[in-house]
Amino acid sequence: MGSNNTNKNQDLGLYFLEMARASSSMGVEDEKEESPMELNTINSSGGFLVVSPDKLSVKYTSVNLHGHDVGVVQANKPAPVKRLIYYFEIYVKDAGAKGQIAIGFTSETFKMRRQPGWEANSCGYHGDDGLLYRGQGKGDTFGPTFTSNDTIGGGINYASQEFFFTKNGAVVGAVFKDIKGPLFPTIAVHSLNEEVQVNFGQKKFAFDLKEYEAQERMKQQMTIEKISLPPNVSHRLVRSYLLHYGYEDTLNSFDLAGKSTVPPISFAQENGFDEQDIVYALNQRKTLRQLIRNGEIDAAFAKLHNWYPWIVQEDKSSTCFLLHCQKFIELVRVGALEEAVKYGRVELAKFFGLDEFENLVQDCVALLAYEKPQESSVGYLLEDSQREIVADMVNAMILSTNPNAKDFHGCLHSYLERLLRQLTACCLERRSMNGDQGEAFRLHRVLNSGKKGKC
Amino acid sequence: MSLFWIVIRQLAEIEAMATSKKVITREEWEKKLNDVMIRKEDMNKLVMNFLVTEGYVDAAEKFRMESGTEPDIDLATITDRMAVKKAVQCGNVEDAIEKVNDLNPEILDTNPQLFFHLQQQRLIELIRNGKVEEALEFAQEELAPRGEENQSFLEELEKTVALLAFEDVSNCPVGDLLDISQRLKTASEVNAAILTSQSHEKGCFWSKCMSSGTCALFTHIYAGDSNDPKLPSLLKMLIWAQSQLDEKAVYPRINDLSTATLEDPAV
Numbered sequence: 001m002g003s004n005n006t007n008k009n010q011d012l013g014l015y016f017l018e019m020a021r022a023s024s025s026m027g028v029e030d031e032k033e034e035s036p037m038e039l040n041t042i043n044s045s046g047g048f049l050v051v052s053p054d055k056l057s058v059k060y061t062s063v064n065l066h067g068h069d070v071g072v073v074q075a076n077k078p079a080p081v082k083r084l085i086y087y088f089e090i091y092v093k094d095a096g097a098k099g100q101i102a103i104g105f106t107s108e109t110f111k112m113r114r115q116p117g118w119e120a121n122s123c124g125y126h127g128d129d130g131l132l133y134r135g136q137g138k139g140d141t142f143g144p145t146f147t148s149n150d151t152i153g154g155g156i157n158y159a160s161q162e163f164f165f166t167k168n169g170a171v172v173g174a175v176f177k178d179i180k181g182p183l184f185p186t187i188a189v190h191s192l193n194e195e196v197q198v199n200f201g202q203k204k205f206a207f208d209l210k211e212y213e214a215q216e217r218m219k220q221q222m223t224i225e226k227i228s229l230p231p232n233v234s235h236r237l238v239r240s241y242l243l244h245y246g247y248e249d250t251l252n253s254f255d256l257a258g259k260s261t262v263p264p265i266s267f268a269q270e271n272g273f274d275e276q277d278i279v280y281a282l283n284q285r286k287t288l289r290q291l292i293r294n295g296e297i298d299a300a301f302a303k304l305h306n307w308y309p310w311i312v313q314e315d316k317s318s319t320c321f322l323l324h325c326q327k328f329i330e331l332v333r334v335g336a337l338e339e340a341v342k343y344g345r346v347e348l349a350k351f352f353g354l355d356e357f358e359n360l361v362q363d364c365v366a367l368l369a370y371e372k373p374q375e376s377s378v379g380y381l382l383e384d385s386q387r388e389i390v391a392d393m394v395n396a397m398i399l400s401t402n403p404n405a406k407d408f409h410g411c412l413h414s415y416l417e418r419l420l421r422q423l424t425a426c427c428l429e430r431r432s433m434n435g436d437q438g439e440a441f442r443l444h445r446v447l448n449s450g451k452k453g454k455c
Numbered sequence: 456m457s458l459f460w461i462v463i464r465q466l467a468e469i470e471a472m473a474t475s476k477k478v479i480t481r482e483e484w485e486k487k488l489n490d491v492m493i494r495k496e497d498m499n500k501l502v503m504n505f506l507v508t509e510g511y512v513d514a515a516e517k518f519r520m521e522s523g524t525e526p527d528i529d530l531a532t533i534t535d536r537m538a539v540k541k542a543v544q545c546g547n548v549e550d551a552i553e554k555v556n557d558l559n560p561e562i563l564d565t566n567p568q569l570f571f572h573l574q575q576q577r578l579i580e581l582i583r584n585g586k587v588e589e590a591l592e593f594a595q596e597e598l599a600p601r602g603e604e605n606q607s608f609l610e611e612l613e614k615t616v617a618l619l620a621f622e623d624v625s626n627c628p629v630g631d632l633l634d635i636s637q638r639l640k641t642a643s644e645v646n647a648a649i650l651t652s653q654s655h656e657k658g659c660f661w662s663k664c665m666s667s668g669t670c671a672l673f674t675h676i677y678a679g680d681s682n683d684p685k686l687p688s689l690l691k692m693l694i695w696a697q698s699q700l701d702e703k704a705v706y707p708r709i710n711d712l713s714t715a716t717l718e719d720p721a722v
Contacts, residue, residue, distance in 0.1 A: 227691040229712070234686045236713045238505050241498070247521045253514035254506070286521075293523065384523050388495055415715035416498055419693055421491045422709050422717070426696035429487065433477070433703050441696075443493060447500050447685065 012400055013318025014356065015412060016393035020322060020386065021359055033082055036075030036185055036200050048113075049073065049189055057197040060096060060189040071189045072112045075200065078182035079105065079156055081437040084216060087155035087209050088185045089166075089199045092127065095147040096194030101127040103154045105163065105183040116186045121179050124188070125154065125165045125172070132165075132175060143172035151206040154185060158438040159216060169206040180435060237416050244414035246285030246395055280402045285395050292391040293384075297327040300394070311397045316350065319397055321357055324348055325364050326390045329381050332367045340368065467705060467720050479706035481719060488717075499524040501686055508650065508684040510537040528653060536649045543642040548577040555645065562652050569648050571601055571608050575615055576641045579632055582618045590619065 038055035049058050049071030060071045079086040090103050104116035104124030116124030117133025124133050127146040131139025146152050146167055153166035156177060164174035187196055199205065235258065242251040284307055291300040301323060304312045312320055324347040331340035344365060351357040363378045370376040380386065399411040413421070420443055427441035467478065479487075503524045506515040512533040515526055535558055542551035552573055555562055563570045574597055581590035594616055602609035614629050621627035631637065690712055697708055705720040 224691050224695045225688070227694050229687055229690055229694075233690060233712050234505060234684065237686070237690075238502055241502055242518075245522075247518060250506075250514050250518040250521050253517045254511055257511045257514055289521070293521075385494075385496055388523070392495060414498070415713070416501070417493055418488075418715040418717070419690065419709060419712060420493050420498070421488045422715075423689065423693040423696055424491045424493070425484070425487045426693070426700045428491075429479070429706070430696065430700045430703065443689075444497050446689075447497050447504075 011408060012396050012411060013322070013393065016322060016389055016396070017318045017356060017360070019389050019392075020325075033080035034077050035080050035086075036077045036088065037202075038076050038200070039073045039187075039198060040076045040184075041073075056199075056202075057093070057195065058187065058189055059094075059195040060191060060193065062192070064098075064100075064191050067115075067118070068113045069190075070113050070115050071194075072106075072110075072114065072116065072186060073188075074106060074110070074112075074184035074186045075198075078108070078184050081158060081182075081435070082440060084159055084439050085155055085157050085209065085213055087153060087205070087207070088201065089151055089153040089205050089207065090187055091151050091197045091199065092146060092148055092195075093197055094193055094195040095127070096189070096191045098191035099128045099145070099147050099194070100188075100190035101146070101194055101196055102133075102186075102188040102190075103152050103165070104133075104186050104188075105154065105156065105179070106186040107179060107181055107183060110184070110186070115188050115190065121181075122186070123163050123175070123177075123179065124186070125152065127152070132173070134175065134178075140175075142175075143167060153205065153207045155209075156183065157216060158434075159220060161434075161437075166207045169208065171207075171212070237419070241414045241416045243279060243282065244395075244399075245392065246282055246289050248282050248286035251282075280404075281398050285398050288394050288398070289391040292326070292394065293387050295326075295330040295333065295387065297323055297330055301327075304394070308398060308401060311394075311401070316354075318356070319393060321351055321360075322390050322393055325360060325381075326387065328364050329367065329386065332373060333382055337368060463719070477704040478720075479704055481707050481717070484707045485717075496524070500527075501689070503527075505684045505686045507533060510540065510646075512537065528650075532653055536646060536653075539649060540642045540646045543573075543576065543645055544638050546580045546583070546638065548573055548580055548641075551645065552577075555649065558649060559652050562648050566648055567601070567605070568608075569644055571598075571605075571611075572641050572644055574598055574601070575611060576638065578615055579618070579637065582615075582624075583633055587619060 039051055039058065041051050041055060048062050048064075048069050049060050051058050051073060055076075058071065058073055062069070064070075075088070079088075090101075092101055095101065100115075102115050102117065102124040104122060106116050106119075106123075107121040110116070110122055111119050115126065115133065116122045117126065117135065117139065118124075118137070120135045122133075122135060125131075125142060126133060126139065127150075129139065130141075130143050130145040132142035133139045143165065144167060151168050155164045155166070156162070157164060157174065160174070161177045162174040163177050165172045185198075185200070187198060189196055239251065239254060242248075242254060284303075288300055288303055291297075291303065301312065312323075314320065324343075328340055328344055328348060331337075331343060348361055348364065351361050363381060366376070366378045367373045367381060370378075373379060374382050396411045399405060400408075405411055409418075424441055424443060431438055431440065464480070499518075499522045503515060503518055503522075503526050506518055507526050507528050507530070510533055512530055515530055515533065518524060519526060519530075535554070539551050539554045539558070542548070542554060552563070563573075578590055578594055578598060581593060594612065598608075598612050602612045615632060617629050618624055618627070618632060621630075624630050624633055693709070693712070700706065701708075707717045707719055709715055710718055
């Protein structure tokens with residue numbers, strides 16, 4: 001084997017080494033954002049209004065004289081953006097002398113003595129005229145006026161990039177959101193005794209937000225479902241996935257069934273599909289996967305020595321390291337702790353002090369410290385997924401011995417995985433161009449949302 | 456890098472600047488792709504879901520053994536479901552209806568549209584087999600009363616009966632009803648209904664999912680018809696996501712799904 005091949009071999013090993021370590025910290029990272037919970041009493045137009053002690057209602061207590069004595073108050077936090085929709089509501093307890101109440105969104109630098117919508121970078125729905133103001137002096141025809149006992153809602157739809165407003169539980173309308181940056185839920189009162197209560201979700205909304213979200217999602221789904229796919233592309237991808245990972249028995253059943261469907265599915269490859277390449281060593285890859293999945297690491301080692309001696313010839317390679325670790329883990333699993341200690345001294349000790357191996361060695365050895373290692377912080381090592389990583393590594397190593405193997409990535413990633421990576425990257429990129437607004441795409445959650453017990 | 460590629464890249468950048476799109480080079484994009492973490496067990500689940508929803512019961516069983524992936528539906532129920540699907544695909548609609556009722560009589564009771572479509576398919580098969588008298592009798596006795604309840608049923612019934620008016624159905628305007636695709640359409644409708652009834656027994660995860668604010672993006676892709684296989688939906692989503700990103704950026708795309716080849720941005 002040339003040095004080129006050795007390098008490739010090392011890279012592959014390191015890739016799986018990283019996977020093995022990453023699996024300890026692969027919890028689903030939820031993107032928690034703070035939501036507005038109360039009104040900001042510090043940055044409000046004091047003097048014209050009074051905020052109640054619970055910071056959830058305001059009252060205009062003076063006599064308004066001009067357009068620069070509006071009682072405006074923002075929420076204590078900007079609207080969270082990493083979601084489909086943000087929404088809040090106000091209840092008009094008293095429309096006061098003139099009913100000049102407004103609800104909307106404003107930027108951080110908003111002038112706190114002006115109605116939302118009167119100034120640039122703000123948007124507001126006004127109760128006295130039912131108009132929508134979007135930063136110009138003049139309002140646009142929008143919806144009905146609102147007054148005492150009405151519940152008015154303001155929302156941001158991040159998917160469609162729109163503001164929308166509701167009155168007493170029904171959508172009034174939506175307008176394009178042309179303001180960038182953080183937006184604060186904002187309310188304004190502007191005549192004597194006007195009193196408004198705000199609900200940031202602490203209480204049930206008058207508007208059925210869930211239903212609205214469901215409809216918005218459905219709209220997008222309809223668009224996507226209308227896209228047509230090339231015939232049998234899913235079948236092909238599943239088939240190449242089975243080939244790639246050496247799931248030979250599944251593949252045979254799949255092919256057999258494909259022949260008897262109505263109409264039969266033909267996998268004739270008209271586009272020069274490189275099938276020959278991944279059929280490569282299929283049976284050997286399957287056998288090794290089975291051994292590793294069954295925890296029979298010694299047997300897997302023996303087969304490798306037999307079939308692919310150079311993969312295991314360098315005892316300090318990541319490949320050998322991961323196999324040794326797995327052997328150690330299997331010994332712990334069956335409770336053969338003394339043997340595990342002995343094995344560790346012979347095979348793992350030499351990896352101490354080597355940066356790339358250190359964490360995993362430490363985790364493995366830590367298994368010995370617990371009476372119930374499954375429940376410990378290193379319990380991930382005992383999971384099936386750890387065996388799978390080792391099996392996948394051996395699989396990739398064998399694929400890399402194929403003289404026709406085109407590139408490094410071909411050994412690592414199935415077509416299916418490449419598509420899923422592309423999908424995730426596209427969604428993330430687009431979202432980051434949108435100022436990180438909207439929900440994130442996570443395959444893991446898409447697939448696991450259907451698990452039992454969540455209902 | 457050859458001169459050719461340098462020129463190509465420069466041209467791409469110029470084009471992108473003209474349209475003020477962000478240019479993402481292959482190198483940058485590949486780095487982003489490498490940063491994506493896809494779990495093996497998630498891919499296994501996706502494959503299992505495909506095998507199960509498409510009815511590859513033997514393959515699903517083998518895959519469970521080879522990969523340790525648990526199917527989200529009892530594999531035993533796949534066989535029954537596939538038998539129904541196959542019966543419709545082969546034109547044995549009466550047989551299919553009987554099988555559905557054996558599985559769960561509520562499926563047809565609670566789904567008048569599905570029942571109508573099955574009866575309609577039965578009528579189509581009678582016409583296909585040249586049983587004109589039987590077809591007319593069946594239409595009048597079984598289908599007409601349902602048409603009275605529902606305007607769209609009536610229209611579909613009229614369209615179907617129109618088949619009888621043509622001697623050469625292959626050339627008539629409603630001839631597509633006799634096409635194999637009509638059988639496949641009905642078959643997949645039954646398939647979905649049975650799956651829904653089975654997953655209801657398992658719980659109401661979609662509705663719950665959609666009502667929990669923390670739910671992941673695009674889980675809703677499957678909310679409408681929760682029992683279509685997830686893989687085709689994700690592939691459609693990839694096409695959609697790429698076209699969405701096209702509006703804002705020039706980046707390496709995957710144009711051929713079946714080879715997943717990353718292609719340099721077109722000039």
